[in-house]
Amino acid sequence: MSEKTRRIALLGLLTALCFGLSYIELMLPALPVGVPGIKAGLANICVVAALYLLGPWEAAAVNLARIVLNWLLFGSFTGLLYSLAGGAVSFAVMLLLKKSGAFSPVGVSAAGGAAHNVGQIAVAALLTGTPSIMLYLPALLIFGTAAGAVNGLIFAALQKRISPQRKG
Amino acid sequence: MSKLFKRDLALIVAIILAALALWGASALFKKEGESVEVRLRGELYAVLPLNKNAELDVEGLCTVVVEDGETYVKSSTCRNKLCENHRPISRAGETVACLPNGVTVTVKKEGGADFYV
Structure with a gap:
């Protein structure tokens, strides 16, 4: 299989997996604490995987495909705005941290989780005209970081097992 | 790998400390509402x-x-x-x-x- 074919196949596979994980996540019950935005963020495993196994453009493509597919199948327009904001901020932070070379996928994913929540709560404050919604930020940062770290560990474990095909 | 892991841990701890600081600051300024x-x-x-x-x-x-x-x-x-x-x-x-x-x-x-x- 040529290198190009392999990359295209992997990109399609990660996009599909991303979508599958989003669907699984949809069926998980929300933590009954009343704070919106606390979730596992499982689909981000695939974005991190694309970032490490393929590259930044491919990772951005998987991320955008995830957001648009979710919107078309399960979402609302407001939901799309939240996802875009969270996805963009999270992606930018993960890309920068990966480029810095100072962190492993665990740190990159953890910061990405936290950044996702920052982007979402900022949009929520704007859309609802309620700046005090930012008081949720500390709780969101802690849960987002923890969820991101767990996702990073899952990817690190996967990366070890698929290392013969590892890139970058 | 372990050096990266230490940095990861430092990053995670830093975010959590920042969150706790934010939370503490917001708790200090809370007043009864009307x-x-x-x-x-x-x-x-x-x-x-x-x-x-x-x-x-x-x-x-x-x-x-x-x-x-x-x-x-x-x-x-x-x-x-x-x-x-x-x-x-x-x-x-x-x-x-x-x-x-x-x-x-x-x-x-x-x-x-x-x-x-």
Whole structure:
């Protein structure tokens, strides 16, 4: 299989997996604490995987495909705005941290989780005209970081097992 | 790998410390509230006094209750029911949000006559 074919196949596979994980996540019950935005963020495993196994453009493509597919199948327009904001901020932070070379996928994913929540709560404050919604930020940062770290560990474990095909 | 892992850990601890600092700072500045501001998709929908029991239906989307100086969302048409699970709030700046319906319930410092928009 040529290198190009392999990359295209992997990109399609990660996009599909991303979508599958989003669907699984949809069926998980929300933590009954009343704070919106606390979730596992499982689909981000695939974005991190694309970032490490393929590259930044491919990772951005998987991320955008995830957001648009979710919107078309399960979402609302407001939901799309939240996802875009969270996805963009999270992606930018993960890309920068990966480029810095100072962190492993665990740190990159953890910061990405936290950044996702920052982007979402900022949009929520704007859309609802309620700046005090930012008081949720500390709780969101802690849960987002923890969820991101767990996702990073899952990817690190996967990366070890698929290392013969590892890139970058 | 272990050097990276130490940096990862430092990063995670730094984010959590920042979160705790934010939380501590916001807790310090909290005051008892006097009124409840209900917003629907960013627009002011109603302002209710916190010291008077009331039940407000927000366009059939959410039912907001003021009871014994506290306010909470009693019922909502949204899917995940996060707003219904939120504990009652009473201090200025605290918010219960129902993002799917675009409804927020915020306790405000300033009292005000109750009015509906």
